[in-house]
Amino acid sequence: MGTYEEKSRKIASERAKELKSRIKDYLDASKDIETGEKLEDQYLDNKKRILDYLNGTEEDWKNWRWQMDNRFEDSKTLSNVIELSEKEMNEIDEVSENFRWAVVPYYASLMDPKDPNCPIRKQSIPSAMELKDPMEVDDDPMAEEFTSPAPCITRRYPDRLIINVTNQCAMYCRHCQRRRNIGGVDKPRPREELEEAIKYIRENPEIRDVLITGGDAFMLEDETIEWILGLLDEIEHVEIKRFGTRTLVTMPQRITDNLCSILKRHGPVYVNTQFNHPKEVSREAVEAAKKLTYAGVPLGNQSVLLNTINNDPHIIKKLNHELLKACIKPYYLFQAKTVTGTSHLIAGIEEGIEIVEHLRGYTSGLAIPEYIVNAPGGYGKTPLHPQYIVSAGKDYITIRTWEGRIIKYDNKVYNK
Ligand code: SF4
Numbered sequence: 562m563g564t565y566e567e568k569s570r571k572i573a574s575e576r577a578k579e580l581k582s583r584i585k586d587y588l589d590a591s592k593d594i595e596t597g598e599k600l601e602d603q604y605l606d607n608k609k610r611i612l613d614y615l616n617g618t619e620e621d622w623k624n625w626r627w628q629m630d631n632r633f634e635d636s637k638t639l640s641n642v643i644e645l646s647e648k649e650m651n652e653i654d655e656v657s658e659n660f661r662w663a664v665v666p667y668y669a670s671l672m673d674p675k676d677p678n679c680p681i682r683k684q685s686i687p688s689a690m691e692l693k694d695p696m697e698v699d700d701d702p703m704a705e706e707f708t709s710p711a712p713c714i715t716r717r718y719p720d721r722l723i724i725n726v727t728n729q730c731a732m733y734c735r736h737c738q739r740r741r742n743i744g745g746v747d748k749p750r751p752r753e754e755l756e757e758a759i760k761y762i763r764e765n766p767e768i769r770d771v772l773i774t775g776g777d778a779f780m781l782e783d784e785t786i787e788w789i790l791g792l793l794d795e796i797e798h799v800e801i802k803r804f805g806t807r808t809l810v811t812m813p814q815r816i817t818d819n820l821c822s823i824l825k826r827h828g829p830v831y832v833n834t835q836f837n838h839p840k841e842v843s844r845e846a847v848e849a850a851k852k853l854t855y856a857g858v859p860l861g862n863q864s865v866l867l868n869t870i871n872n873d874p875h876i877i878k879k880l881n882h883e884l885l886k887a888c889i890k891p892y893y894l895f896q897a898k899t900v901t902g903t904s905h906l907i908a909g910i911e912e913g914i915e916i917v918e919h920l921r922g923y924t925s926g927l928a929i930p931e932y933i934v935n936a937p938g939g940y941g942k943t944p945l946h947p948q949y950i951v952s953a954g955k956d957y958i959t960i961r962t963w964e965g966r967i968i969k970y971d972n973k974v975y976n977k
Pocket residue numbers: 729730731732733734736737738739740775776777806807
């Protein structure tokens with residue numbers, strides 16, 4: 562028989578056993594998932610090899626301008642630091658004629674030098690698939706050209722907008738949705754255009770949230786960033802500023818003490834970045850994230866769901882756990898849009914929904930990003946979820962829990 566306490570403990574132990582069984586597949590899979598933390602030694606070897614080849618020093622490595630000046634932009638140079646077959650080299654050269662590419666030494670140090678299927682290589686090194694796009698594509702799937710009421714501005718929502726400040730990035734991602742802006746040369750937007758953008762914000766008092774992005778907003782010089790933030794601070798109705806940057810992932814050296822103090826001076830400032838694979842969460846990236854956090858800058862991550870790179874529930878879960886350890890909140894998981902040359906990297910929407918299904922309940926709510934499809938025509942972000950409502954009536958709704966239990970939920974008392 563036993564006491565009430567003993568009976569309760571027995572029920573709780575059985576439930577704990579059941580919960581343990583729910584996480585077993587992830588724990589088994591997670592042993593084989595590569596992360597920045599696990600690969601630290603490999604990264605240090607790669608870094609040494611790259612520094613030797615470029616004749617650089619530790620101090621050079623920490624300097625983002627040195628990183629930018631030493632970007633790999635042709636197959637021959639890259640082949641000195643990672644193994645590339647003749648076929649891969651030819652592909653890189655052929656694709657380069659159509660689509661720009663560049664990789665800073667830091668991001669190259671995250672690559673597996675021997676494995677062409679490395680998720681870091683797939684995000685950064687051109688593939689022949691880019692020239693064999695079978696899909697009917699739209700180079701401006703978010704209709705940014707038709708949602709720009711003033712220079713540099715994209716406006717798709719009632720109370721917030723984007724200022725596009727440059728087309729430059731530390732690395733040109735193979736899945737980039739803004740390829741049409743990247744072009745062949747780096748073009749920071751001229752100050753006169755930025756001033757017109759700020760004037761538009763000043764004249765529209767409903768704008769309370771301004772996202773500064775590109776390209777990559779942190780490609781701007783510190784002085785320009787401070788100048789923009791200063792002008793926005795003078796506009797009373799602008800409550801928050803946000804930056805869109807991938808430098809935390811691709812070139813964490815850009816997160817300097819000076820940049821952090823500028824952001825701190827002009828808060829509240831938020832930074833959103835784009836880690837797509839746990840291999841990217843390296844020691845250097847984590848240190849950069851912590852610097853921003855200590856400067857009072859909240860960090861969010863906007864992953865892109867990418868075929869053969871992260872379209873796996875265990876990889877996304879591991880990524881999100883690694884991000885939370887670095888104080889970065891997984892914010893969005895984006896369905897990639899169809900842009901010329903990127904179809905081979907687009908995963909199915911059903912895969913995205915399955916990933917969310919594998920997260921909800923199985924891990925902390927903090928580790929669950931919102932899965933988003935950008936509606937064609939510039940009509941904005943649309944969240945997609947697995948279905949948890951089985952049926953809804955006046956007095957009851959029937960719900961499906963994260964474990965698949967179907968439960969009738971009494972709604973009478975609330976249903977006035
Ligand atoms: S950092 Fe962003 S804008 Fe730049 S290439 Fe990558 S995805 Fe495109």
